[in-house]
Amino acid sequence: MRQAVPVAAPxxxxxxxxxxxxxxxxxxxLANSPETTLAGVWARRPExxxxxxxKAGAPVFDSxxxxxxxxEAVAFAVPPDVQAEHAVTxxxxxxxxxLEKPVAGSLAGAERLADAVGEAGVGSMVVLSWRYxxxxxxxxxxxxxxxxxxxxGVFVSGALLGGMFATPWRLERGPLLDLGPHVVxxxxxxxxxxxxxxxxxxxxxxxxxxxxxxxxxxxxxSLCATCGLQxxxxxxxxxxxxxxxxxxxxxxxxxxxxxxxxxxxxxMVRTGEAHPLDVHHGLHLQRMLEDAESQLR
Numbered sequence: 418m419r420q421a422v423p424v425a426a427p428x429x430x431x432x433x434x435x436x437x438x439x440x441x442x443x444x445x446x447l448a449n450s451p452e453t454t455l456a457g458v459w460a461r462r463p464e465x466x467x468x469x470x471x472k473a474g475a476p477v478f479d480s481x482x483x484x485x486x487x488x489e490a491v492a493f494a495v496p497p498d499v500q501a502e503h504a505v506t507x508x509x510x511x512x513x514x515x516l517e518k519p520v521a522g523s524l525a526g527a528e529r530l531a532d533a534v535g536e537a538g539v540g541s542m543v544v545l546s547w548r549y550x551x552x553x554x555x556x557x558x559x560x561x562x563x564x565x566x567x568x569x570g571v572f573v574s575g576a577l578l579g580g581m582f583a584t585p586w587r588l589e590r591g592p593l594l595d596l597g598p599h600v601v602x603x604x605x606x607x608x609x610x611x612x613x614x615x616x617x618x619x620x621x622x623x624x625x626x627x628x629x630x631x632x633x634x635x636x637x638x639s640l641c642a643t644c645g646l647q648x649x650x651x652x653x654x655x656x657x658x659x660x661x662x663x664x665x666x667x668x669x670x671x672x673x674x675x676x677x678x679x680x681x682x683x684x685m686v687r688t689g690e691a692h693p694l695d696v697h698h699g700l701h702l703q704r705m706l707e708d709a710e711s712q713l714r
Contacts, residue, residue, distance in 0.1 A: 434494035448473035563657030574649035
């Protein structure tokens with residue numbers, strides 16, 4: 418008689434934050450994935466938390482401590498400075514982390530968070546949404562096979578002209594820390610680890626980055642969030658002696674990418690294995706982008 422293969426229970430994930438991104442992405446994704454369950458929501462505004470939690474059939478918690486007690490992992494959808502503070506507390510409570518980018522509002526905050534994760538021995542993942550797409554992962558394989566010597570990436574949108582992404586920290590810091598992690602990360606994955614950056618342009622307008630890679634490749638990233646075009650444009654292309662590879666990230670990322678993210682979060686929690694897009698990778702990106710920001714300021 419064949420024995421039934423045991424099915425792993427869904428990983429319980431608490432959600433910190435109840436803004437539009439939490440309502441549109443984190444809440445539904447964590448609640449509807451077969452690999453995860455939404456353990457509950459905490460936010461500074463209880464009425465906002467209740468709205469997100471209610472749609473997912475999850476409870477609202479009146480304190481972070483109570484939320485942490487009810488889950489195995491914590492997802493964040495709050496401004497970078499707030500995330501860095503609360504994520505340190507979650508890590509010290511033994512909770513695995515699903516972090517937004519940038520992982521903190523400052524390099525010092527990112528370093529403290531990475532140290533806390535390391536000391537606690539918990540897992541972490543950063544929501545670099547492009548990287549969970551099958552199409553983007555296929556592009557990275559093709560790009561690496563070319564051994565690229567150059568390339569370019571772009572992310573241009575009108576996000577800061579108004580709407581859900583025109584939040585105070587984004588309006589203050591511009592596209593560099595918001596859009597930059599996506600582009601720099603994908604160029605890093607495709608052309609080799611980024612080891613140097615030279616920045617030019619307008620911190621709140623058009624930002625250009627010249628990236629130096631440890632492979633010897635040189636790539637360029639162009640970022641802007643004040644261009645009124647619809648839909649936004651984003652993508653990367655790289656060049657090598659054998660040809661080129663490119664990906665349109667605006668069309669490559671959909672619900673499947675976030676389903677993969679939830680599944681890999683559950684695997685990380687169950688196995689304890691490090692994820693390549695962890696807080697230490699987020700810290701690496703933060704170092705490059707904060708260097709660029711200091712040059713522009």
